[in-house]
Amino acid sequence: MSIRERLSGNEAAATAMKQxxxxxxxxxxxxxxxxxxxxxxxxxxxxxxxxxxxxxESEHSAMSAxxxxxxxxxxxxxxxxxxxxxxxxxxIYIASSLRLPIVMSLVNRAVSGPLNIHNDHSDAxxxxxxxxxxxxxxxxQEAYDNLVMAHRIAEHKDVxxxxxxxxxxxxTSHSIENIELIxxxxxxxxxxxxxxxxxxxxxxxxxxxxxxxxxxxxxxxxKQQADAMRRAKKVILExxxxxxxxxxxxxxxxxxxxxxxxxxxxVCMNSTAGTAKAEVDRLREEGVKAGLVKxxxxxxxxxxxxxKALQNAKAIAVLDKSDSLNGAGGALFEDVVSAMYTxxxxxxTLSYVYGIGGRDTTTKDIGTVYSDLLDVAKTGxxxxxxxxxxxxxxx
Amino acid sequence: MNDxxxxxxxxxxxxxxxxxxxxxxxxxxxxxxxxxxxxxxxPERMGAPIVAYNRISNxxxxxxxxxxxxxxxxxxxxxxxxxxxxxxGLKESGAIVINSTKTNEELSEKLKNYGGAVYKIDARGISIxxxxxYFPNTPMLAAIVKVxxxxxxxxxxxxxxxxxxxxxxxxxxxxxxxMKALEMALAQVEKVK
Numbered sequence: 001m002s003i004r005e006r007l008s009g010n011e012a013a014a015t016a017m018k019q020x021x022x023x024x025x026x027x028x029x030x031x032x033x034x035x036x037x038x039x040x041x042x043x044x045x046x047x048x049x050x051x052x053x054x055x056x057e058s059e060h061s062a063m064s065a066x067x068x069x070x071x072x073x074x075x076x077x078x079x080x081x082x083x084x085x086x087x088x089x090x091x092i093y094i095a096s097s098l099r100l101p102i103v104m105s106l107v108n109r110a111v112s113g114p115l116n117i118h119n120d121h122s123d124a125x126x127x128x129x130x131x132x133x134x135x136x137x138x139x140x141q142e143a144y145d146n147l148v149m150a151h152r153i154a155e156h157k158d159v160x161x162x163x164x165x166x167x168x169x170x171x172t173s174h175s176i177e178n179i180e181l182i183x184x185x186x187x188x189x190x191x192x193x194x195x196x197x198x199x200x201x202x203x204x205x206x207x208x209x210x211x212x213x214x215x216x217x218x219x220x221x222x223k224q225q226a227d228a229m230r231r232a233k234k235v236i237l238e239x240x241x242x243x244x245x246x247x248x249x250x251x252x253x254x255x256x257x258x259x260x261x262x263x264x265x266x267v268c269m270n271s272t273a274g275t276a277k278a279e280v281d282r283l284r285e286e287g288v289k290a291g292l293v294k295x296x297x298x299x300x301x302x303x304x305x306x307x308k309a310l311q312n313a314k315a316i317a318v319l320d321k322s323d324s325l326n327g328a329g330g331a332l333f334e335d336v337v338s339a340m341y342t343x344x345x346x347x348x349t350l351s352y353v354y355g356i357g358g359r360d361t362t363t364k365d366i367g368t369v370y371s372d373l374l375d376v377a378k379t380g381x382x383x384x385x386x387x388x389x390x391x392x393x394x395x
Numbered sequence: 396m397n398d399x400x401x402x403x404x405x406x407x408x409x410x411x412x413x414x415x416x417x418x419x420x421x422x423x424x425x426x427x428x429x430x431x432x433x434x435x436x437x438p439e440r441m442g443a444p445i446v447a448y449n450r451i452s453n454x455x456x457x458x459x460x461x462x463x464x465x466x467x468x469x470x471x472x473x474x475x476x477x478x479x480x481x482x483x484g485l486k487e488s489g490a491i492v493i494n495s496t497k498t499n500e501e502l503s504e505k506l507k508n509y510g511g512a513v514y515k516i517d518a519r520g521i522s523i524x525x526x527x528x529y530f531p532n533t534p535m536l537a538a539i540v541k542v543x544x545x546x547x548x549x550x551x552x553x554x555x556x557x558x559x560x561x562x563x564x565x566x567x568x569x570x571x572x573x574m575k576a577l578e579m580a581l582a583q584v585e586k587v588k
Contacts, residue, residue: 006424032436117436139459171459175433176420178455274457362460 002180002247009172012140012179013079013105013165014039016147018049019187022103023074023194026054026065028084031117032169033107036079059084063091063102070100071209073199075151078102081169082109082123089127095162096131097225098210101154102162104132105147108270108321109169110357118358119169121269121321124298125331131225133163133232134299136269141179142296143167145249148182151191152239158231168271170358182247190246229300236297253302255294256309258284262291264373265310267336268319269295272354272361279366290370295332303339310340314377316349317369319389323353329386348382354389365390400543401462402449405481406471409441411532415471416447418536418558419545423451425554426546431456444479451545465489469539471518471531473497482509492538492584494518494531499587513587514542516580525576526569533573537580548581 007015014036017025025044027037037053044053052069056062062078069076080088085106095102110116111123124134133153137143146165154163167173182190198207213221233253240251255273258280259265266276273294283290293309310316318337320330328334329351337349352369355361369389376382402419406412413434420432431450437443448462466489470481473495482491490512495502496519506513518534526533540551555577559570 006420006430138457168459170433170436174436175431175459176417177431178424178429271459274459277457360461362463363458 002182005179005181006176007140007179008035008174008176009140009143009167010035010107010174011039012144013107013147013167014043015181016144016187017077017105018043019182019184020077020147020151020191021049021188022051022077024052024054024066024069024076025078026056026062026069026076027078027080028056028059028062030059030081030084032109032119032173033079033081033084033105035173036105036107059087060091063088063095066102067091067095067098067100070095070102071098071199072201073196075155075194076102077104079105079107081107082111085123085127086111092127092130092132094210097221099160099225099228100162101151101160103147103150103154104162104164105143106164106166107169107173108166116357117169119171119321120356120358121166122323124164124166125322125324128299128331131161131229132299133159133161133229133236134297135163135165136296136298137165137167137172138271138273138294139172140167140175140177141249143172144179144181145243145247145251146296148187148190149239149243149251151194152242153232153235155194156232156235157197159228159235161225161228161232166270171271180247186246190242232300233297233302236300251296253295253297253305254309255296257292257294259291259293259309261289262312263289263314264370264377265291265293265313265316266319266366266369266373267293267295267306267310267316267332269298269332270321272319272321272366275361275363276366279363279370282363283367283370288370288374298332301335301339303335304343306336307339307343307345310336310347311343311345313347315373316347317352317373318349319352319354319369321355323356348376348380350376350382350385350387352387352389356391359390361390398454399450399452399456400467400545401465402451402467402469402539402543403462403465403485404447404449404469404471405475405479406445406447406532407475408443408445410471411530412445412469412471413447415469415532415536416449418532419449419539420451421558422536422540422551422554423449423545425557426550428452428545429454429456435461444475467492467539467543469535470494471535476505482506485509485511487511490514490542492516492535492542494535496520502587512542514538514584515587516584518580521576521579521583525579526572530576533576534580537577538584541581541584551581552577
């Protein structure tokens with residue numbers, strides 16, 4: 001029996017970390033993820049976990065401490081947001097290239113500047129090419145579930161890559177909502193013990209970690225990272241299958257909501273997907289064949305699968321909560337359209353940048369996107385594909 | 396299906412409107428509901444206007460946005476009536492509950508553009524009498540439970556005594572006063588129009 005509770009997204013993430021009971025947590029506080037290490041340090045001082053909590057002086061040091069701990073053979077976790085992730089940036093790449101399966105809870109927030117503490121996905125998009133597995137979460141439940149699944153994916157011998165679980169800052173991190181928790185013993189059994197194959201504290205096998213790697217081998221090592229990311233897809237599905245056996249909750253690369261006969265489709269990530277579901281329900285009552293694809297697994301990107309899921313749509317809108325400032329579309333839009341092009345699927349597709357710096361996104365806003373899509377589906381005329389949702393235009 | 400109740404709280408920083416919204420979420424959760432309780436975060440300063448929200452339903456809630464067309468509005472400080480449009484988007488089928496000692500005529504005049512029900516309660520008087528201090532959020536919590544009918548008085552009081560025992564585990568002497576404040580508020584909330 002699961003445990004019916006009500007927790008904020010940050011409480012949910014901290015609870016998952018408590019149940020995982022990692023060897024090391026190193027973190028530095030930053031809004032809106034501050035509560036995660038705050039709650040976790042309480043668990044440490046209350047003796048509810050055996051974790052070595054390292055209260056570092058910066059996020060660069062937080063990631064460095066996680067790298068040191070994982071390289072030594074320990075299981076390490078951290079949490080951060082926005083500029084905290086920016087300060088980790090150098091070490092983010094080192095963590096993945098050293099194939100250290102660190103798990104991070106990333107509470108998404110706009111990266112400065114100017115200074116803004118509210119939600120968008122610019123922090124996550126800044127590290128989308130850093131070689132981390134990236135899972136996105138609609139609500140507190142998914143932020144919790146994704147963390148429970150994280151180590152099984154990251155530490156798998158075919159993968160060995162760090163993993164971040166994203167959720168929307170304030171919108172889910174600070175909202176109290178219902179959640180179904182899993183019993184401590186079941187989480188412990190599901191996550192399992194960490195048995196690294198190669199690690200610094202193994203005196204039977206002296207190794208060096210992170211030495212110079214020039215023209216002769218770096219390319220091959222990068223190719224191995226890319227191969228591991230491709231192999232992660234199979235592991236992500238296997239772990240999701242086991243998780244469903246334990247909880248009844250089904251996860252995949254993405255969730256297809258009312259997609260069976262959908263003609264107008266929105267693709268998005270995190271909390272906006274929930275708001276979009278409510279709008280899809282309303283439109284369905286009006287007889288509109290609306291559907292939604294909520295991307296959970298952004299890295300590795302499930303290119304073939306997502307293209308296939310979208311092939312029967314008449315018009316698609318991809319919503320990015322981060323502007324790539326590239327004179328074209330957002331990051332998720334580019335991944336979706338290149339996936340479709342590569343699979344020889346051609347459906348009119350619009351890019352919408354929305355919700356920047358915490359701009360609220362309502363069911364009515366999502367409704368205007370479906371309304372645009374109905375026009376495109378009817379006329380076949382895309383017009384300007386690079387659009388914005390909810391921004392005030394200057395005169 | 397469409398049983399969603401949406402509530403917007405207006406208060407001033409330090410009065411406990413956010414805490415009250417979380418306590419309401421807790422109480423509704425404990426009667427088996429699906430709930431959301433969340434504040435609108437801004438630059439937080441003591442005394443500045445703040446807003447918090449609740450969604451309560453018998454079904455899972457997926458919407459993650461602020462609330463623009465609430466069923467109910469709670470105003471924890473009646474000085475906000477002069478500087479915040481507290482009835483913005485408030486459904487005429489709903490109601491507004493105000494912590495105020497103003498006369499019914501004064502309140503009706505201030506809210507003349509709102510066609511729905513208006514309730515008032517002297518949360519200050521109740522709080523001072525029951526607790527000896529001014530904590531308006533406890534009486535306001537009871538007032539909105541009464542006006543919205545989210546749960547029965549009995550369900551609410553039974554749940555709150557449990558919550559207070561947990562919350563005030565280290566100061567059990569305040570539990571009785573808080574329960575008294577809730578009971579007084581349930582009895583004293585008054586319809587203005």
